[in-house]
Amino acid sequence: MYTILxxxxxxxxxxxxxxxxxxxxxxxxxxxxxxxxxxxxxxxTAIKGIDNAFQTGMSALGSDVLYIxxxxxxxHDEWWKMRNxxxxxxxxxxxxxxQAKLPLAVAPVINxxxxxxxxxxxxxxxxxxGSNSDYVQTTNFTFSMGRFYSEIESNSARHVAxxxxxxxxxxxxxxxxxxxxxKIGGVNFRVVGVLDEQGSWILGNFNPDxxxxxxxxxxxxxxxxxxxxxxxxxxxxxxxxxxxxxxIEAEGIMRKIRGLTFNEENDFSINQQEGLAxxxxxxxxxxxxxxxxxxxxxxxxxxxxxxxIMFVSVKERTKEIGVRKAIGAKxxxxxxxxxxxxxxxxxxxxxxxxxxxxxxxxxxNQFLPTSVQWDAxxxxxxxxxxxGLIAGIAPAYTAAKLDPVEALRYE
Amino acid sequence: MNIxxxxxxxxxxxxxxxxxxxxxxxxxxxxxxEYVAIMGPSGSGKSTLMNVLGCLDxxxxxxxxxxxxxxxxxxxxxxAKIRNKExxxxxxxxxxxxxSDALHNVELPLIYAGVPTAERKERxxxxxxxxxxxxxxxxxPNELSGGQRQRVAIARALVTNPSIILADEPTGNLDSKTGExxxxxxxxxxxKGNTIILVTHEEYIAExxxxxxxxxxxxxxxxxxxxxxxxxxxxxxxxN
Ligand SMILES: Nc1ncnc2c1ncn2[C@@H]1O[C@H](COP(=O)(O)OP(=O)(O)OP(=O)(O)O)[C@@H](O)[C@H]1O
Ligand SMILES: [Mg+2]
Numbered sequence: 057m058y059t060i061l062x063x064x065x066x067x068x069x070x071x072x073x074x075x076x077x078x079x080x081x082x083x084x085x086x087x088x089x090x091x092x093x094x095x096x097x098x099x100x101t102a103i104k105g106i107d108n109a110f111q112t113g114m115s116a117l118g119s120d121v122l123y124i125x126x127x128x129x130x131x132h133d134e135w136w137k138m139r140n141x142x143x144x145x146x147x148x149x150x151x152x153x154x155q156a157k158l159p160l161a162v163a164p165v166i167n168x169x170x171x172x173x174x175x176x177x178x179x180x181x182x183x184x185x186g187s188n189s190d191y192v193q194t195t196n197f198t199f200s201m202g203r204f205y206s207e208i209e210s211n212s213a214r215h216v217a218x219x220x221x222x223x224x225x226x227x228x229x230x231x232x233x234x235x236x237x238x239k240i241g242g243v244n245f246r247v248v249g250v251l252d253e254q255g256s257w258i259l260g261n262f263n264p265d266x267x268x269x270x271x272x273x274x275x276x277x278x279x280x281x282x283x284x285x286x287x288x289x290x291x292x293x294x295x296x297x298x299x300x301x302x303x304i305e306a307e308g309i310m311r312k313i314r315g316l317t318f319n320e321e322n323d324f325s326i327n328q329q330e331g332l333a334x335x336x337x338x339x340x341x342x343x344x345x346x347x348x349x350x351x352x353x354x355x356x357x358x359x360x361x362x363x364x365i366m367f368v369s370v371k372e373r374t375k376e377i378g379v380r381k382a383i384g385a386k387x388x389x390x391x392x393x394x395x396x397x398x399x400x401x402x403x404x405x406x407x408x409x410x411x412x413x414x415x416x417x418x419x420x421n422q423f424l425p426t427s428v429q430w431d432a433x434x435x436x437x438x439x440x441x442x443x444g445l446i447a448g449i450a451p452a453y454t455a456a457k458l459d460p461v462e463a464l465r466y467e
Numbered sequence: 468m469n470i471x472x473x474x475x476x477x478x479x480x481x482x483x484x485x486x487x488x489x490x491x492x493x494x495x496x497x498x499x500x501e502y503v504a505i506m507g508p509s510g511s512g513k514s515t516l517m518n519v520l521g522c523l524d525x526x527x528x529x530x531x532x533x534x535x536x537x538x539x540x541x542x543x544x545x546x547a548k549i550r551n552k553e554x555x556x557x558x559x560x561x562x563x564x565x566x567s568d569a570l571h572n573v574e575l576p577l578i579y580a581g582v583p584t585a586e587r588k589e590r591x592x593x594x595x596x597x598x599x600x601x602x603x604x605x606x607x608p609n610e611l612s613g614g615q616r617q618r619v620a621i622a623r624a625l626v627t628n629p630s631i632i633l634a635d636e637p638t639g640n641l642d643s644k645t646g647e648x649x650x651x652x653x654x655x656x657x658x659k660g661n662t663i664i665l666v667t668h669e670e671y672i673a674e675x676x677x678x679x680x681x682x683x684x685x686x687x688x689x690x691x692x693x694x695x696x697x698x699x700x701x702x703x704x705x706x707n
């Protein structure tokens with residue numbers, strides 16, 4: 057046991073000497089591994105980041121919510137068909153609410169984009185969400201200040217607003233939004249509530265942090281003509297297990313309300329987050345595929361490069377191998393020496409790649425939050441060690457079985 | 468007692484369709500603490516014989532007993548062990564590792580022998596002191612003269628306390644004065660009780676030994692004691 061450990065340590069030291077003695081060559085060799093490991097770490101970091109963002113986003117919106125809409129959100133094939141659908145209006149909503157038994161909450165939603173101002177601070181194109189007081193029950197919102205607008209405020213179309221955390225941070229850098237009068241599209245609103253930071257970048261328009269919530273009546277009064285706009289009906293199931301049943305009920309009620317006969321297609325769509333989830337999965341899939349492809353390719357190129365360089369190295373050091381054998385190096389000692397050499401070079405390349413990936417992910421983080429995982433570190437180390445061993449095995453074996461006399465005669 | 472006993476050793480190389488008989492039928496016995504020179508014209512098989520004696524090469528036929536062990540039947544690992552522990556090689560071209568300093572070069576056989584680091588360094592340093600290189604321990608081969616390089620090689624050969632020293636034309640790449648200094652060193656080593664086998668072309672080098680074996684065409688032509696052996700004077704050594 058002692059001698060094996062000793063031999064391993066000595067092989068490692070000998071390999072390190074050889075690497076130091078051939079710096080330039082070693083550095084070039086590391087390049088392929090460096091790229092491979094950088095990509096693999098960056099990729100796993102990015103995927104984890106997307107995933108995290110998605111999870112928090114999903115839980116902010118609530119995974120057990122149905123969105124009855126004129127449009128199917130995640131299918132774009134039949135766009136022209138959907139365009140000709142009748143709009144969904146408030147009467148549909150009232151009838152739906154009347155008849156639906158299963159939902160925990162039902163809320164009508166209509167959107168508008170407006171500029172929001174407070175003093176000199178302004179945000180263009182804010183996603184304005186108009187609904188009623190039940191809306192908050194179709195979400196998992198939590199509040200950092202104040203509350204959601206009440207039923208009375210909603211029914212009487214008061215000029216009250218609940219603002220997302222990003223909106224609050226921009227308009228009220230000192231965090232004193234509550235009860236302030238803001239201007240939305242030139243109209244005065246009183247802030248009654250500020251949301252905690254909820255969602256995440258991945259939700260795009262759905263990100264509650266960038267939205268302002270006002271009663272739907274106020275939207276109709278100021279920003280949208282009630283007799284044109286189509287609304288979305290948000291339906292929250294009593295619990296996730298009842299989602300499917302709630303959906304079936306909703307479909308039946310909607311068909312009845314819309315007066316569809318049995319052979320007519322739905323003229324509405326019932327959307328779910330699942331659609332978003334599968335879209336995200338697709339994105340992640342593409343990143344993974346591209347990432348693995350690049351990783352595989354650069355590791356392969358790196359491995360071939362290392363193998364070549366190790367072969368050259370064995371050739372160059374034929375005489376040295378002869379000398380080592382003459383003074384008592386066993387085959388396995390020589391084998392170990394060259395294997396150690398190639399895997400140490402790869403490991404060094406891998407570690408540099410890891411560091412580069414971590415720095416890069418800091419930069420990428422500014423556009424797209426990443427999440428560095430410990431498994432990325434382990435992946436980097438294992439991948440580069442294995443590459444080194446695979447690339448080193450043939451040259452090391454060649455070196456080990458050199459005939460000492462021939463090797464010594466080599467010039 | 469014989470350290471080396473070879474009987475009817477032959478070594479045949481196959482070059483294309485042609486067989487080259489480097490050694491045809493060589494039988495030699497060498498005792499402990501002998502000092503033998505092997506001579507002969509170029510191509511007579513001297514280096515081949517040294518490689519066989521040093522367990523670097525296996526003969527095509529014949530029997531080789533080293534220290535009463537039958538070497539002919541050993542496997543690669545066992546031969547490596549014999550080379551490491553029992554044999555010290557000195558080459559004409561020194562064959563040092565170019566990028567390692569003197570100390571590491573001398574350490575190397577001890578690394579393969581599994582000697583712990585501290586003891587190893589100590590022994591390697593002592594071996595370098597013994598060959599007169601106490602001031603060159605951390606020099607690399609290209610920072611040393613030819614004579615000094617050969618001294619490092621001799622230190623490397625001696626550091627494991629081998630049973631025999633095999634030197635193939637150790638003075639071949641040195642001028643005559645430096646060669647003489649190396650021969651003085653061999654004389655000292657022999658006087659300490661070591662067994663030395665030395666290949667040379669030069670009659671005056673061979674006369675440092677106590678016995679000369681002459682090869683010709685892969686056969687022993689003559690094998691006789693040196694009558695007026697040349698013992699170098701100790702004070703002629705001036706190393707640095
Ligand atoms: N690997 C080999 N393949 C083929 N022939 C070889 C090989 N090694 C040696 N020989 C042949 O064997 C014969 C003996 O060679 P060896 O090197 O032993 O001679 P030598 O006495 O050491 O000569 P020199 O004084 O020139 O060193 C030569 O004819 C040589 O060509
Ligand atoms: Mg020769």
